[in-house]
Amino acid sequence: MRSQIIALSLAITSVATCQNQAIPSSIDLAPYQQKINNAFLTNGATPEQTQKATQALGLNTITHASQTTQLVNGAYQSTLTLKRPQRGIFQCFGTPSTDALPFYAPASTDIALQLSLDLSHFEDLYLAYHSALNQRDQARAWLDQPIGSLTLAQHLKELHPRLHLTIDFEDDTSLNLGNKSIGRPQCLLRIDGMSRPLEKLLQHYVKTRGVPFKKNPAGNYQLPAYLAEAMANYLPVIRFNHTSDQTIIASSTQTLERMADRDDEIVDDPNFLKTWQPMPARAHSKLYISKRAVHGFRLLFQQAMKEKWTDNPIIIENKLALTAAVNQLDATEFGLAFALVSDEKQDTLHVHSPIPLSLFLWFLAK
Numbered sequence: 242m243r244s245q246i247i248a249l250s251l252a253i254t255s256v257a258t259c260q261n262q263a264i265p266s267s268i269d270l271a272p273y274q275q276k277i278n279n280a281f282l283t284n285g286a287t288p289e290q291t292q293k294a295t296q297a298l299g300l301n302t303i304t305h306a307s308q309t310t311q312l313v314n315g316a317y318q319s320t321l322t323l324k325r326p327q328r329g330i331f332q333c334f335g336t337p338s339t340d341a342l343p344f345y346a347p348a349s350t351d352i353a354l355q356l357s358l359d360l361s362h363f364e365d366l367y368l369a370y371h372s373a374l375n376q377r378d379q380a381r382a383w384l385d386q387p388i389g390s391l392t393l394a395q396h397l398k399e400l401h402p403r404l405h406l407t408i409d410f411e412d413d414t415s416l417n418l419g420n421k422s423i424g425r426p427q428c429l430l431r432i433d434g435m436s437r438p439l440e441k442l443l444q445h446y447v448k449t450r451g452v453p454f455k456k457n458p459a460g461n462y463q464l465p466a467y468l469a470e471a472m473a474n475y476l477p478v479i480r481f482n483h484t485s486d487q488t489i490i491a492s493s494t495q496t497l498e499r500m501a502d503r504d505d506e507i508v509d510d511p512n513f514l515k516t517w518q519p520m521p522a523r524a525h526s527k528l529y530i531s532k533r534a535v536h537g538f539r540l541l542f543q544q545a546m547k548e549k550w551t552d553n554p555i556i557i558e559n560k561l562a563l564t565a566a567v568n569q570l571d572a573t574e575f576g577l578a579f580a581l582v583s584d585e586k587q588d589t590l591h592v593h594s595p596i597p598l599s600l601f602l603w604f605l606a607k
Contacts, residue, residue, distance in 0.1 A: 268306040268321075272606040277301075286374060293373030297366065299329015310597045316575045318519050319598035321590040330366065334583045335359040335401050337523040344529065345405040345431055347503045348510040351534040352408040355527045360400040389441035402434040407500075410537065416473075423537045427496045432488040439488045440481045454479065463494070516576040519593050524580035532576040535595075539571040555607045563604070569596050 277300055281291040295301040303325045310319040325331075335357035344353040364384055371380035384394040410424030432439065443462060446452040454462040462479040469476055478497050480489045491497035507513050512532055520527070545551065546560060556563065570577075578593040592598050 266308055268308055268602065270303060270306055274301060276606070290374050294370055297329070297369035297373050299325060299327050299331060302327050302329065308598050308602070310599065313519070315573055315595075316516075317592070317594050317597045319592040319594070321592070321598060321602075322587055323589075324587045326586075328585065331583055331588055332362045333358055333360065333366065334525040334581070335403065337525050337582070338403065338527075339523070342506055342508060343517060343520075343527060344407070344507050346407040346507040347409070347500065348505040348507055348513070349409050350407045350507050350510075350513075350529075351410050351531040352406070353507060353527075353529040354404070354406040356404040356406075357525050358400075358402050358404070360397045360402070363397050364394045388438060388445055391438075396435075396438040400435045400438070402432050405431040405433070410534065423541065426492075428492045429496055429500050430490045432490075434486055436481045436483050436486050436488045440483075443479065461494075461497075512574075512576065515574065516578050516593060519591075520578050520580045521582060521591055523582070524591070525583045526579075526581040528577075528579040530577040532574060535576055536571050539567050542567045559604075559607060566596055566600050566604070569600075570594075 274295075277295060278291050281294060282288070286294065292301070303323050305324040306322065308319060308321050310317055312318075336359075338355060338357060344350070344355055346353040367384065368377060368380055371377055384397075385392050387393075388396055406428070408426050408428050410426050412424060414425040415422040416425045443452070443454060447454055453464055453468065455465065457463050457478075460480075462481075464472070464476050464478075466476065475492050476494070478491050478494050480491075480497065481487075482489075489497060489500075491500070507529075513529065516532070517529060542564070546564065551557075573595040575593070575595050577595075578591075580591045582589045582591070592601070594601075
């Protein structure tokens with residue numbers, strides 16, 4: 242265990258010596274590919290099925306991976322580049338955002354995500370993957386289920402949605418987790434580009450499966466009040482705007498109204514700007530995690546280790562090393578920022594973080 246801590250310290254120190262230059266280094270893909278294969282094998286897939294499934298998803302066709310890391314003003318700016326001859330699952334990423342703002346989110350946001358999708362390739366990808374596992378008939382039946390006057394597959398062919406997720410941990414209301422508490426999370430998801438099929442899908446499930454959403458006088462779909470206690474006082478609400486082709490799903494009516502009436506944006510938050518400043522202007526997917534959320538995660542991690550919330554052998558075996566990495570995450574004034582840029586031949590993940598990318602990769606390889 243001591244050797245793991247030393248290795249982590251050396252990793253941080255070696256990157257710090259390259260403060261003014263980003264030096265590329267190759268990544269051995271074998272541990273990651275083996276971990277993916279093991280996930281299939283432990284769930285009953287044969288070696289042949291595993292090979293075909295990972296081929297269909299493009300996960301075993303990555304020919305080269307490299308990373309760069311540079312220490313700038315107390316935080317690490319890193320890139321991870323994957324080169325591959327076929328796009329596989331990556332073809333489901335849509336076009337980069339052209340929005341003036343990086344996120345649809347208020348200044349108080351703790352977690353913000355934007356994801357651009359192209360679902361026109363989903364049917365072929367889904368069938369190829371399930372065919373590899375000898376499940377093509379079930380996959381075909383799922384795609385052919387009617388949603389309104391069209392099948393699910395027909396709807397998907399025309400969809401190029403963009404998803405915007407915001408999560409804000411409230412200051413005045415707590416959520417207790419063991420002997421620790423965090424601000425009560427309020428969530429809002431906006432989906433651009435597929436409001437009509439989503440409303441048809443919701444109506445389909447209300448009619449055929451008894452999903453208890455009902456339209457209120459404002460024209461929004463909401464769960465009945467009697468479910469509040471069973472859902473920890475969350476009553477999600479869904480608003481469809483077919484004029485703007487937007488769907489908004491909020492954890493409560495209050496959250497929905499607060500987002501609609503706000504007079505600030507995430508770019509008005511200096512803490513966000515500090516973390517997001519080096520990220521690319523155009524990206525297919527983006528994720529921001531605030532310094533406050535990182536701090537809350539460290540407190541929860543400490544409590545989880547103290548009370549033994551998990552018996553995961555990987556976490557237990559690497560407890561001291563993980564603790565050191567989590568403490569380093571919370572040791573600076575920065576949050577976390579991720580942005581994915583994808584094209585026909587490669588995918589590049591940009592990361593701005595209090596710890597170097599190599600530590601994230603170290604844990605993923607475990």
